Amino acid sequence: MLDWDNIDTVMLDMDGTLLDLHFDTYYWLEHLPLRYAQIHGGSVQEAKNLIYPKLMALKGQLNWYCLDYWQSEFDVDIIALKKEVDHKVQFLPGTEAFLDWLKTTGKHIYLVTNAHAGSLAVKQPHARLERWMHGFYHSHDYGYAKEELAFWRALQANIGYDPTRTLMVDDNMQVLATAQQSGIEHLLTISEPDTQKPPQATGDFMAVANLGQAIP
Template identity: 50%
Template sequence: MAGKRRLSYNSTLTPNVTGAAMIDWREIDTVLLDMDGTLLDLHFDSHFWLEHLPRRYRELHQLDEASQEALRARILGEQGTLNWYSLAYWSRELGVDIVALKREVQHLIGLRSDALDFLKWLKQAHPRVVLATNADRASLALKLPLTGLEGYLDAIVSSEDVGAAKESRRSGLPCRRSKPLTLRERCLSMTTPACSRALANLVSSICWVSNSPTASGRRKSCRNL
């Protein structure tokens, strides 16, 4: 719909409900949400990839302890690529069942303390809610039933679906920056009252896509709040 904006949250912090309520939601028709670290606590992923997987890999292949540190370095070396998020890739490369190993510690998967309230609030505010995540479909199949997220989502898009991680330039995302904007740069780049209110009230990475006829063309900007 002309004049509407899309609001994206991709951060280790989600906005509180009070801050979200101060946005003019008549101007928002779609909210894009990240999953890990935004809706879900990152403890599960950090523990699995840096502790549980290296230890179980060593045990399953009967290797020495040095193999654990080597695997951590190998995993971190793929950070930001599609492989980093692919359970199939790591299962193939390491010769282990990654999904089965994740289920060993699935009790650590959980929503962030403020996420459920925010999702319920969005349900009442009625924008379209889309999960845009780097998690592959195997990860989603594990996490969604355990967290109940699907009940609050209208659509899910995985980086696996488009063949590129969100960090990749090949993804075509207009908001990728090599360095975060400073607070002054963010304030100077604000062009609408809604953006100004967002800067004041949201502690999150926000990408506005404005189709407003009063904007200077189709403006797209990304700002880390």
């Protein structure tokens, strides 16, 4: 398993790593089309036909994570609509226990996320991640998504972490591959980021179903 003795910095993704990706899946694929149809007229299916291709086209790019971009693209209040379903925001199994354990180790714990500040504002009242985190780092503040090498260079210049003693946990294999390319030594992925979906393929990366399984 993980070489905890040689890790002093732990970077954690939020959606699909700490929090159940079901909230985001449900919001973008079901709730947004439903409310779009109610607000702009037309059927829910017509709204899906319009929304899905636009989402797919930008996947992995910074704008894909940008609520301002989608607010203007779809002409709806994305954050207000998210709050309508915020009861679905929840931790993945075992994750709060993992964070409680991790905090006792004295390691530096950082949230490193592509999530937009507006998305964090919807989730934080439920998640209260400041209970465990020593810092919050958002790709929007750097102008690059975590999928881009430039993000990691900027983050390291900012925080000054030792990549050989750093662990990055993310449910996105593209993000982990880029983190690895930037020199981060310890990498872990989540095979069950969405509790309502079957497990995802995790390639060659070390994987756990959820972070509860990463407690030694």
